[in-house]
Amino acid sequence: MMSEPTASRDFDELVSWAESHGGYCCPALAFSKSEKSGSTAYAKGAIPDANTRLLSCPVSLIIDYDKAATQIWGDRQSCPFAGSPQIAIRLFLCMQRILGRQSPWSAYISLLPTQFDTPLYYDHEEMEMLRGTNIFGEVELRRQAWMEEWKRGVMYLPSQFDKSLVSWDMYMWACTVLSSRSFPSRIVFNTGSDDDEDSYPVLIPLVDSLNHKPLEPINWTVTPDEFSISSGKDIGAGDEIFNNYGPKGNEELLMGYGFCLENNPLDVVTLKVRHPLMSMEKVELLSLKGNAESTFHLSESEPLPSDLVQFFRVIAANEQETLQMLSASAGATATATLRCELDGLGKLYNAVELKLRAISVREDETANASARQRNSMIYVSQQAKILSRALLAIVRAMYSELGIQQEAAEDCPGGSSTQDLAYIRSRFYQHLPEYGFNLELVLNPGGRFSEFASVIKQGFDVTSASDVRAADIEDQVLVLFVCHLLISGATAGGDYANWLRSMQQRYNTDEVLDEEFVEDFESMYDAYIPVLAELHSDMFGSAQWSARLLAWAGKVVDHEGVVVQNCEDDRPEYWIIAV
Known part of the structure; x- marks a missing residue:
């Protein structure tokens, strides 16, 4: 901790001063110079009895x-x-x-x-x-x-x-x-x-001369006259005598004391998340008390704290899901939807990945590094290690939400967390079509919706999903597709029948689709439906097409989707969860 070595005779003066005022130093304890920590207390001889008083300072000197x-x-x-x-x-x-x-x-x-x-x-x-x-x-x-x-x-x-x-x-x-x-x-x-x-x-003079060791069994004793410290274990001759400063990670140690510990079992990453604008229901669910941000602590033993997952679950919840959570907190039986879980975990993944990408782990040789450089490298590398473990835990949780956790546990190769992360993310992505659809699936020329895809490509003069995104009309195409699923019934939307029925119950009400909201979709109807009907009257010429239908589908697309990273090119894609 100290950067200036101190001679033992100086400590003799300190001990004499403390003892002259009623302090105490165990006769078996001595101090020596230490380039690493400034001073080191060690046992000149064995101290076999646990709870032997080592040092004490009178209250008058505190x-x-x-x-x-x-x-x-x-x-x-x-x-x-x-x-x-x-x-x-x-x-x-x-x-x-x-x-x-x-x-x-x-x-x-x-x-x-x-x-x-x-x-x-x-x-x-x-x-x-x-x-x-x-x-x-x-x-x-x-x-x-x-x-x-x-x-x-x-x-x-x-x-x-x-x-x-x-x-x-x-x-x-x-x-x-x-x-x-x-x-x-x-x-x-x-x-x-x-x-x-x-x-x-x-x-506390004299008592504060011991270096820190996490989890070291140490007893602090308080009386009206003194503060003393004793070891909770036997001490062998020549052993260093430590204090235990408490459960401190490297961030706190470096900032407050100027050193870090390799493989610190108490190391944590502090993740501070600013509160977005949210409804009063969400504020109630999270028990927020006016703070601008919430703080969470990630560790190797708990890289994905439950309160952190809950925070992002609530943030990701749409209005219906928020009400379900409130019912659950009031005693009613309700669980978060698959969409909410995946969206929350996805947002959490992005937040953790952003923090990991911001730091730089240096691969420098530490042999010639200064004490400050060594401590910084220890701190940063362990921060990165915990964040990587958190990312792996998040992806495993997303995998589990699809009901295939056992498969992942059996098939996931060994090796580094990075290898595990890439593998599980790719497997997760492969399973998504079983739970919903995205633009690529809808516009796949050889897929089950090829007839719809052909009309859309011709009507909008595009050839691929990337063209649609470049034209900034992804939402419109998905809205048209959801309407198509509902109108076509068993022909195209059979697999989604239960989901479409629940979406009708959830969003096709006068309270949700008020007149002003529906009016916003009238221009979309006028611009798209007549043109598409000329290309395919059976698909787009039905009287069921209306601005209200488009508005309903707009609600579905806006509230029932999640953003998922495409593992092949690491590009975000919007998926509608339709289960």
Whole structure:
């Protein structure tokens, strides 16, 4: 964590200072220099008894809001930062550093690093390695937030302090010290709960000297007089002695502490999704509380969280599907439709893929890389790994929606996630014609709808689906096709009879097809139907053709489709799910 090696004699001074105030350091524990982390605590001899007290700090030395407020402003009531106690503590650190050996905390302050490897200290080239990640955007936001705090903090310092000594660089140093070494006050003082909004970061000299190891069994003990730490396991001679900072992924470790862990079992990708405009029913389903975005955490063990799937399921739901979900949440039996599931998963796939494409995993050799470069490569590569697993999980979920999950599990070749992803996506795409239709299927010259396709190609002077898309008339052709299915009955729409019946019940009502909406399709009727009727009177000359019929089909096309990637050329295609 620290970038400046510290000699063991300096730690002897720290230990003596702490013990002189009632602190404790286990006699079997020692500190040594470490190029990687600044300092390393290790066991000089075996510590065979679990729960042996390793380190403790008296409450009188813990740097908290009370001490910061009292030292600078005289008492808590005079401090202007009761609502932002971390600002007071950062200013306190600056003041103690300025005091130097005159500071009562000098034995501790003198050991604190003055250079760090957190991204706020990266140069331009180092930052480019993080482009596209959450950290890349967060760095400048945090810098601006800290700078605003610094300006406010210096402005409110009492007049007896030389404000010019508290530079921006010094304040950023204090901010980084606090982010990289602090403990939550709710734990230190045994107050509040895990989500206590009043908790703030505090510093615990001596105890904060241990490096982090995830899942390490460590016990923190709080008494009215001290905060102590003990190991939850036996420690062998020569073993490094670790603390456990809690369940932290590499994003939090790099941003707050300046290091990453390879194969971090607690690593996560934070996916922030901005809320689109949505109905009040959807807001109710998602239990949104006025926030502009929702945050989800993806991990290797859970690359596809259920709440993330539900979010996109609700976002993708049409009005009818939304009402069905509300009925289900109220106790009625209802499940999301196949169309809704596929659409939601498709939208989720696009969001995750967009995030994956934004980051760049470097294949550089790490042998000559700096600590910052190594940490960045670890962070980015594991972010990409989790996102790739999420994409694979999404495609498997889409595959499962078609009822062919077992086939995929048996036939999917081994190998990398990328190979698995390409294979399953291609198999999924091959099964889609069993569940609906798209422009290629409708216009296939050798397909079951070849007669309809021939008339459309002649009437619109096109030869392929790509021509139709280029002319921006895909929706119109699909609307005409849905009408054709209904009018032709058993001749062309027999396989879709049940689906057409449900579509009639759902969209062919005066409430759905109001007069103004139907009027929008009158120009389409006038432009297309007479011309097509001249080409094929049996197909388009029926009296059933009307602006209202086109409007109904427009509702169907608009609400019953999904966008699916064509795996051959990775092009998005619109499919109507007709089951």
